[in-house]
Amino acid sequence: MEALVVENLTKRYDRDDVLKDVSFKVDRGAFGLIGPNGAGKTTLIKIICGLLRPTIGRVFVEGNPPGSPGANAAIGYLSERQGYYEQRTPEEYLGFFGDLHGLGRAQTRERTAELLEKVGLSKNAKDPISTFSRGMRQRLGIARAMLHRPRIYLLDEPLSGLDPTGRKDVMRILGGLRQEGSIIFLSSHELKDMDTLCDQVLMLWNGKKIARGNPDSLMAKMRGAREVLAFNLHSHFPALDRLPAEVPGIAKFEPVEGGFQITIPHDPALERRILQWLLDHYVDFSMKKHVIDSLYSQILEESHRAGEADNAP
Amino acid sequence: MPRRAMLRLIRNELVQTVRRPSFAAFFFLLSMLMLFQMSLQTQGYPLSNPIKSLIPASLVYSNFISALYIAYLASSSVAKEYEEHTMNILLTVPMRRSEVYMGKMAALACIVPMIMAFDSVYILSLSASFGALPDVELALAPYELAVSALFFLSVIALTMLLAVGLRSSSFVLIFMTIFLFLSAFLGLPVLATGRYAYSLSYISVFFMPASVMVSAFRITETYCMIDWALPALQLLFIAAVTAAGTWLFRRSDVWG
Numbered sequence: 001m002e003a004l005v006v007e008n009l010t011k012r013y014d015r016d017d018v019l020k021d022v023s024f025k026v027d028r029g030a031f032g033l034i035g036p037n038g039a040g041k042t043t044l045i046k047i048i049c050g051l052l053r054p055t056i057g058r059v060f061v062e063g064n065p066p067g068s069p070g071a072n073a074a075i076g077y078l079s080e081r082q083g084y085y086e087q088r089t090p091e092e093y094l095g096f097f098g099d100l101h102g103l104g105r106a107q108t109r110e111r112t113a114e115l116l117e118k119v120g121l122s123k124n125a126k127d128p129i130s131t132f133s134r135g136m137r138q139r140l141g142i143a144r145a146m147l148h149r150p151r152i153y154l155l156d157e158p159l160s161g162l163d164p165t166g167r168k169d170v171m172r173i174l175g176g177l178r179q180e181g182s183i184i185f186l187s188s189h190e191l192k193d194m195d196t197l198c199d200q201v202l203m204l205w206n207g208k209k210i211a212r213g214n215p216d217s218l219m220a221k222m223r224g225a226r227e228v229l230a231f232n233l234h235s236h237f238p239a240l241d242r243l244p245a246e247v248p249g250i251a252k253f254e255p256v257e258g259g260f261q262i263t264i265p266h267d268p269a270l271e272r273r274i275l276q277w278l279l280d281h282y283v284d285f286s287m288k289k290h291v292i293d294s295l296y297s298q299i300l301e302e303s304h305r306a307g308e309a310d311n312a313p
Numbered sequence: 314m315p316r317r318a319m320l321r322l323i324r325n326e327l328v329q330t331v332r333r334p335s336f337a338a339f340f341f342l343l344s345m346l347m348l349f350q351m352s353l354q355t356q357g358y359p360l361s362n363p364i365k366s367l368i369p370a371s372l373v374y375s376n377f378i379s380a381l382y383i384a385y386l387a388s389s390s391v392a393k394e395y396e397e398h399t400m401n402i403l404l405t406v407p408m409r410r411s412e413v414y415m416g417k418m419a420a421l422a423c424i425v426p427m428i429m430a431f432d433s434v435y436i437l438s439l440s441a442s443f444g445a446l447p448d449v450e451l452a453l454a455p456y457e458l459a460v461s462a463l464f465f466l467s468v469i470a471l472t473m474l475l476a477v478g479l480r481s482s483s484f485v486l487i488f489m490t491i492f493l494f495l496s497a498f499l500g501l502p503v504l505a506t507g508r509y510a511y512s513l514s515y516i517s518v519f520f521m522p523a524s525v526m527v528s529a530f531r532i533t534e535t536y537c538m539i540d541w542a543l544p545a546l547q548l549l550f551i552a553a554v555t556a557a558g559t560w561l562f563r564r565s566d567v568w569g
Contacts, residue, residue, distance in 0.1 A: 051401050051567040069407040077405045083398030085329075099321045100406040144402070 001063050002027045003074075003152050003183050004048065009057035011043050011207075018043045019207045021057070026152075026185060030178050032194035032215070033187040035204035041187040042080050044204070045156045048185075049077050061152065073101070076145030080156040080187075082137065086130040090121055090140050093129060094147055101148040108147075115143040119173060135166030142173055153177060155186040159193050171197065191215060233260040233278075233285045240283070247273050319412045319419075326420030330386060339382045340431065343375050347435050375435075376461065377493065379428045383465055384472045384489040386424065390417045391476035392485050401567045414562040418473055418555065425465045429458050463547035468493075470551045474558035477565060 004026040011019040019040045033041050046052040048059055050067020064070035085093060091112055098108030116122040119139040124132070132140065138158065145153060158174070159167050174197055178184055188194060194201050195215035203211040203218065211218060233240065240260065244250050249270045252263035264270050278285050330336060394400035403413060436454070468489070475485045 046401070046567070049401070049405050051404060053564070053566060067404070067410070069409060072405050073407040075405065077402065079398065079401050081398045083394075083400075083402070085399060086397075096325055097402075097406065099325060100318055100403075100408065102318060102321075102407070 002060070003062055004031075004185065005058075005060040006044075006048070007058045009044070009047060009059065010055050011040075011047060011052060012055040017207050019047070019054075022204070022207075022209050023057075024202055024209070024212065026183060026200075028183060029199040030174075030184040030186070030197045032198035032201040033185065033204065034189065034191055034194060034201055035187075036189055038206075039189075039204040040207040041189075041204055042156055043207075045077075045154050045185070045187060048154055049075060073148065074151050076148070076150035076153045078138075078141045078145045078153070078155040078158055080160070082141045084129045084132075084137060084140070087128055089126050089128060090116055090143070091125045093140065094144060097144050098147055103148065111147060115146055118146075118176075119143045120169065134161050135163065135169070138162060138166065138170060139173070142170065146177070150182070152183045152185065155184065157187055157189075159188060159190075167193075191218060233262070233283055237281075237283075239281055243274075243277060247277055250274075316408070316412060318406070318408045319416045322408065322413065322416035323420045323423070326390065326417055327423050330390075330420065330424065335382075335385075339378075343378060343431060346375060346378065375432065376464075380465065380468050380493055381490060383421065383424065383428075383468050384493070385486060387421050387469045387472035388476050388482040388485040388489070390421060391473050392480055392482040395476075395480040395567070396482060404567060410563045411559050414473070414477075414559050415555075418469060418558075421469045421473075422466060425462050425469075428465065429462050432461070433458065460544055460547070463544055463551065466551050467547055467554070470554040470558065474554050474561065477558055477561045 002025045006022060006024050009019055009022045010017060022040075022044065033044065035041050043052060047054050048061065048066055050065075050071060059066045061071035062074045064074070085096070088096070094112040094115065095108055098111060099105075103111060113122070113125075116125050119142060121136060121139060121143070124136065129137065129140065138161075142155075142158065145155070153174075155174070158170055162170060174184060174186070178197065184197070186194075186197070191201070198215055201211075201213065201215050201218055202209060243262070244253050247270070249267065250262055250264055252261070254261055254263075262274065264274065391400075394403060404410060406413075408416075433454075471492075472485060472489055475488055476482070479485055479488070
């Protein structure tokens with residue numbers, strides 16, 4: 001039996017289709033859901049959890065309809081906007097959910113201690129959650145999701161808002177879960193979060209599935225570039241027109257609202273040369289690394305082209 | 314047969330409610346109010362018949378405060394879960410949504426006997442201090458307490474339905490406060506049943522079933538008889554509102 005089956009899922013909200021005819025199956029490993037904000041990632045995860053009802057389509061979690069006790073027993077869910085009972089301690093919080101998951105008192109106590117140790121919160125076991133940082137909350141949320149040893153983890157943006165240490169900690173925990181044979185279904189708006197963990201990635205754009213494949217194949221669609229770096233120049237001046245000729249390798253060189261944008265593929269040497277050029281010319285600029293939108297739009301364009309080709313007579 | 318998970322939810326909700334600082338503060342306030350009422354009204358009042366003077370005012374206030382506090386607890390139990398984004402986690406435990414809703418309601422219902430016990434102790438202490446309660450009043454007491462308990466359950470059911478619909482504890486509380494005040498001044502339940510004496514001087518107590526009895530008794534100077542229409546209507550109201558709340562809770566999307 002497939003762990004997760006999503007068939008022709010559409011979710012309409014206020015006459016807008018938040019999800020449009022999305023289908024896929026997951027039976028093992030780690031599965032990534034990627035897309036920019038508003039792509040429908042959270043909606044999809046919430047439908048799988050039974051928190052939202054699909055307008056059209058069906059979902060099965062280990063053969064059970066979402067939201068049913070059987071489906072809920074199989075999933076461990078971490079919400080993007082995870083709320084906590086602020087006055088409770090992690091011990092009480094996990095104890096509460098252990099109780100609701102039907103773990104015995106002794107088993108809950110044992111599991112709570114084990115998980116707090118695993119997520120590095122054992123020293124804070126008796127502190128109120130209200131005193132926790134974002135990273136600590138995220139780790140506690142993961143511990144709660146792991147409490148009843150679910151087979152499937154549904155993690156909505158588990159890395160968002162975390163500092164590098166926090167991201168590393170969470171990735172380590174997720175890697176451990178994957179090694180234990182659990183199915184991980186996680187969402188992110190950055191492909192780079194997926195490539196170390198996920199076997200398969202599904203890309204959403206405006207509620208539509210635009211690509212599916214392993215992270216490397218999706219990255220290959222960026223014509224070899226894993227990252228994109230954009231320099232936003234706050235003004236345009238005549239010497240700037242010479243830049244493409246003086247520093248070859250620039251992917252895009254275009255005016256944007258309120259200035260000028262230079263986009264280059266990920267290449268530290270090229271990055272250094274452009275930086276040096278901008279500094280030499282006293283240009284006021286800001287940098288935006290990993291402009292993932294470029295990847296989406298590129299894949300979107302390709303998918304549109306493929307669609308047109310398919311529809312051609 | 315309720316499932317075990319539901320019983321565990323009831324226990325947890327109840328423990329969390331009782332551990333709230335506001336819970337102790339509520340009973341403290343209730344005690345202070347009653348003592349204050351006693352100290353005000355005992356002066357110069359003949360001890361031979363203290364019940365007439367002492368019960369209505371203090372019970373009305375205590376019932377009103379209790380109703381508001383129960384509405385606050387019910388809105389916290391549901392609307393706050395939506396506001397603080399804890400509901401989406403609660404709904405992913407292996408329980409049916411209807412069980413979560415009924416579990417929360419049952420936990421709140423457990424508070425009602427505590428309030429009734431408090432009121433009973435108060436009435437009995439009055440009786441002990443100022444003389445025995447009349448036999449008829451004692452005979453009616455269980456009925457009055459039951460009707461009061463049903464009133465509180467009505468408040469819980471209505472507040473929970475509103476909390477699921479509005480998902481904002483402040484809106485729910487504002488609505489319930491206005492509703493309770495309006496009920497007090499318009500005497501809606503009494504007018505709806507049309508069974509009880511009605512007088513402008515006691516209009517403020519009419520929404521409180523226990524007080525209705527006493528007020529009617531004071532106005533007409535005759536003892537109220539047990540009228541099964543009132544609890545029957547209350548039960549019908551509770552059943553209908555609970556069914557509507559459960560249906561809405563099961564069907565509604567949790568976006569936040």
